[in-house]
Amino acid sequence: MDTEQDKQQYEADARPVLEAPDIARVLTRIAHEIVERAKGADDVVLLGIPTRGVFLARRLADKLEEITDRKIPVGSLDITMYRDDLRMHPPRALARTEIPGDGIDGRLVVLVDDVLFSGRTIRAALDALNDIGRPRAVQLAVLVDRGHRELPIRADYVGKNLPTSLRETVKVQLAEEDGRDTVLLGAKRTSPDAQQ
Numbered sequence: 001m002d003t004e005q006d007k008q009q010y011e012a013d014a015r016p017v018l019e020a021p022d023i024a025r026v027l028t029r030i031a032h033e034i035v036e037r038a039k040g041a042d043d044v045v046l047l048g049i050p051t052r053g054v055f056l057a058r059r060l061a062d063k064l065e066e067i068t069d070r071k072i073p074v075g076s077l078d079i080t081m082y083r084d085d086l087r088m089h090p091p092r093a094l095a096r097t098e099i100p101g102d103g104i105d106g107r108l109v110v111l112v113d114d115v116l117f118s119g120r121t122i123r124a125a126l127d128a129l130n131d132i133g134r135p136r137a138v139q140l141a142v143l144v145d146r147g148h149r150e151l152p153i154r155a156d157y158v159g160k161n162l163p164t165s166l167r168e169t170v171k172v173q174l175a176e177e178d179g180r181d182t183v184l185l186g187a188k189r190t191s192p193d194a195q196q
Helices: 004-013 020-038 052-068 120-130
Strands: 015-019 044-048 074-076 108-116 137-145 157-161 168-173 182-187
Touching (some): 004 182, 015 020, 020 137, 020 157, 020 182, 044 052, 052 074, 052 108, 052 137, 108 168, 120 137, 137 168
Parallel strands (some): 044 074, 044 108, 137 157
Antiparallel strands (some): 015 182, 168 182
C-alpha cells in the first residue's frame, strides 16, 4: 500500500472472504491433510515464504505438533534473488532464510505461502531450494489459490480456492504482521504495490 490512507481506503472497499476463525479452521484441515499424506509427518520440514508464509508455516507447525505430538521443524525461505522480475521493480530488502538445523536433505519439504497466483513465486522458491539441499520431495501449501497461473504449478494443500478476475486483488492480513487475521478481496488499484 502506498500510504496509510490508501491502505484504509482499500480495506474499506474490500470484501472479507476469510476471517480469523476460517483461517484457523483451514490451517487445521491442511495440517491433518499433511499428516495423512505424509503418513505421520516424521520427516516433514515447513518452509514459509516471507512475509506471511512464514507466519502461516509457524501456525501449521503448531497444529502439526498438536496432532502428532512431535516438534515439526520450521524455517523461512527468502526468494528475492531468484525472482524473474527482479530487474523490473525497485530494489527490495532481502528477507531471512532460516533452514532448520537438520537441513532439508532427504526430507519432505512443504513450502508455505499466503496466496498462489501466477506461480512465479513458487518457481523462485524451487530454485532457491536447489541451492540449499536436496529434499526427498517438495509440496506446496497455500492459504488462498486465486488462479491465473502463468506456470505449470499446483498446490498440494489449499485453504480456499478463490476464483478472481485480474481486476481484483487478494490481500492476506495476519495478526503477527497486520494486527488481525483476514483475507480481503478488493478492486485492483493503479499502484503496483496493491497487487499480489
